Amino acid sequence: MAFGHQREDSRLILLREISQGGRIPRIDLAERTGISRATVTTITADLLRDGLIEEIPREDSAAATRGRPRVDLKIAGAAHLVAGVKISGTRISLVLMDFEGTQLTDHEVPLPAGRHSPAALAGHIADAVAALAAKAGYATSDLSGVGVGLAGTVDVSAGTVHWSPSLNVRNVDLAAVLTDRMGVPAYLDNDANLVAMAEKAFGLGRGRSDFIVVTLEAGVGMGIILGGEIYRGTRGCGAEFGHTKVQLEGALCRCGQRGCLEAYVAEYALLREADTALGPDTTVANQIARLLEAAEGGDAAAASIVARAGRMFAMGLANIVNIFDPELIILAGEQMQFDYLYSDAVMAELRKSIVQVDAAPPEVVVHKWGNLMWARGAAAYALEFVQERAAREGRVDAG
Amino acid sequence: MAFGHQREDSRLILLREISQGGRIPRIDLAERTGISRATVTTITADLLRDGLIEEIPREDSAAATRGRPRVDLKIAGAAHLVAGVKISGTRISLVLMDFEGTQLTDHEVPLPAGRHSPAALAGHIADAVAALAAKAGYATSDLSGVGVGLAGTVDVSAGTVHWSPSLNVRNVDLAAVLTDRMGVPAYLDNDANLVAMAEKAFGLGRGRSDFIVVTLEAGVGMGIILGGEIYRGTRGCGAEFGHTKVQLEGALCRCGQRGCLEAYVAEYALLREADTALGPDTTVANQIARLLEAAEGGDAAAASIVARAGRMFAMGLANIVNIFDPELIILAGEQMQFDYLYSDAVMAELRKSIVQVDAAPPEVVVHKWGNLMWARGAAAYALEFVQERAAREGRVDAG
DNA sequence: CCAATTTAATTTGCTTTCCGAATTTAAATG
C-alpha cells in the first residue's frame, strides 16, 4: 500500500476538504478539489473503510431536489483523539478533542511558578495530559497526538525551544523529550501561532487562507496565515509585532529597547503612566479600570494616555496592512480592558494611515474568547499532523 | 500528450532545477529533486528532443574520477527569446534575453513625459520591443514572452493596472492590450517586484528562497521573496515599505499622509530640509551632494538631517526584520547618493533595534546596479512563464 | 402507481507517470 505515494496525496487533500467543509457530498468534493468524481469515489471508499470519515444518513433540510440525493461525508470523530496544551506562567490548560474537532473535555492544573528543567516541565505536562484523558475515560496511549503551545521562541521544524520563560535552559528539543515521556507524538509551537491556528480552524478565520491575527494580553503578539499555512519567518521566529518600533527613542519596553509598540499599549505601559496621572492603586486591574473610567469622564491626563496608546496601535497595525495587504485582520484576546483599542477612533486612524488603493481596506474584526482558546488552537495544530499521518498511512491507530 | 498532466509536473521541476543549477549532471538532478534516476533520464531525453536543454561536452576541470563520467546539462539558450521592459517616467529601458538568461542586447528609448492612454503606452512599448529585437536581427514575433515592469499598483493575477503614474486611466488590463498589440504574451508586474526577481535570478539572492529586497530611488520600495515566490499580499498590492509609518504625526509624505518612512529618507525629503539648512541650489543632485558633504564636514544642521534619515531607515528596516525574520536583506539601488543609508551607524542601529534571539541577525548586503537591472528582472519574470509553458507544452515555438 | 426524468455515485477500461532492478556505457586503474 505505501508504495507509489509521492508528492501531496489526493487522500490528504480530500480529507482536509472534508474536515474544512464539515459535511460535504462527494460531488462537491470533486468540484472543489478538481479531482474527478471517479477518483473521489475511490478515495472516499478507502477513507470510509479506514474509519477516517463517515456518511451522514440524510439531510432532510435540503430536500425536494430531483435526482439521486447527495450523501454528505464528514470526519469520523472516533477515529483519533488529540490533546491541546497551553503552558502559561502559572498553569497548564488543556482540551481533549476528537478527530472531528469536537471538544470532549477540558482540564486545568496549576504549574509551579518559575523556570523548570525540560524533564520537569515535560513531567508536569505528561501528568496533566494523563489527567485530561482520564477525565473522559481514556489513557494517554489512546491519543494520536498532543499539541503544545508555550511562550518563547520555538523552532517548529527542529522542534527545539530556543528560549522560553518556562524553561531554565536554552535550545532544548522539548518535543522529543515530551514525545519520549508520553509515548505519543508531541507537536510544539509558539503560543501566538496557536491563536492563529484556532482562528483558522474554528474561529473567524475559518475557510480563509490569508489573514493576520493580533493578540492582546500582557504583550502584543501576531500570527500570520499565508496560503492556509502559518508563516513562521525564515528561521521560525518572526511576527514580533509587539516589538516593531513606532517611535524613535520612544518609551522603554520590557525588552530593553525603546519605542516598541508594546511599550505603549501593553498593560504595564498603561499602568506606569496611570500611576503618574492618577496616583497608585491597589491592583493592576483596578488601576486600568480607573484609568479608562477617568479618560471617559474627561480627565485630560487619562484621556491623553489612552488616546496615545490607541494611535500607536493604529500606527503599528497600519504598518502591517501596508506590508501584507491582508484582507482580514482579527484582533483576538481574552482581556476586556483593551476594548479601547478596538474603538472607532482607532479604526478611523488605521484607515487613514494605510496606503490608499482602489481595493477596500482590510476587514478588521474583534474576537473575544476565553482562556481555553489557546489550548484549542494547540489541539487543532496537533490535529493537522494526525490528519496528515492518517491520510498517508491508511490507518494509524485509533481509540 | 497533454492528457493526464495534473499538479506540478516533473518536467517543470527538472527544467527549473537545470535553470538554477546552470550546469548539472542527471545524477545530481535526481538527488536534488527526489525524482528517480530512471525518470530523470526519460524526462531529460524529452527535454533534449524538444530542444529546451543541451548536453555540455565534458568538463575537463573535474577530471580524474573513475567510472562513467557525468554529463552536464544546461538550458538551451536558443530555445526561446524574451524581452524585459522597464517603464520609467521619461524612458523605456529594455533587454533581450535568451532562454538561458544570457543578455543579448539592450535598448533604451525616450518616453514622452506625462500620462498616456493604454493604447498609446502599449504602442510605445511595442515599438521599443520591435526595435530591441531588430537590434539583434530578430522580429517581435520571434519572442516567446515580454515582461514589463512599471510603477504603480498592479494586480498580477488579473493582469490589470489599478493605477500607474504612466497611465491616464485606472484599472486597465494593460497585459491584454499589450499581448494583443504585439502578438506575444506580455507579463506585467510592479517594478519593485522586478528587482526582487532580478536578485533572485542573477543577483545576490541567487539560490535563496526567502529574502527581502529594499530598493532606494526616488521612493522606497520593497520586494518580498517567500518560498522562492514573490509575495504579493493577498490582493496583489502589499509591500508598501516606503509608506510604513515611523513617526506619529511626522513629516509630510508625497502620499498626503504623515510619518511615512519615505518622508524621511527619499530624495525629496532630504532636499526640502537641505534647502532650509543650506539654502537652495541649482540642481537636485548638486544639493544632495552638498548636503552630504556638509554633513561629513561637520555642519551641525546637515549632519542632523542625514543622521535622522539614517535612524528612521534603520527603524523601518528593523520592523521588517521583526515581522519577517528574513535571513537575508538586499539593499538594492542605482543611486550612489544613498550611501549614507548603508553606513555602519545605520547597520548598528538596526542590530540594536531587532528582537534579540539566539539566531544571528539577518545578513544585510548592498547591491548597486545600473539602470538595466529593472529590465533584466522583467526579462527573468517573463522567462519563468515561458519556462512553465515550454515545460507543459513540449515545445512552444522557437527562434 | 408506474414510466420518465434528473442527478449522484460507481464501475470499467485505459492512459500516464514514475519507480526499482537489471543492464549497458564510458571512463580510470592496475
Add this chain to the structure above:
DNA sequence: CATTTAAATTCGGAAAGCAAATTAAATTGG
C-alpha cells in the same frame, strides 16, 4: 587488456487518476 567504478539507460510493472458508460436513488407527471 581485464577489472573496477560510477553514470546513464532500458525494461517491466505498479499505482494514480481520468473519461465514458453504467447504475442507483430520488422526484414528477400522466
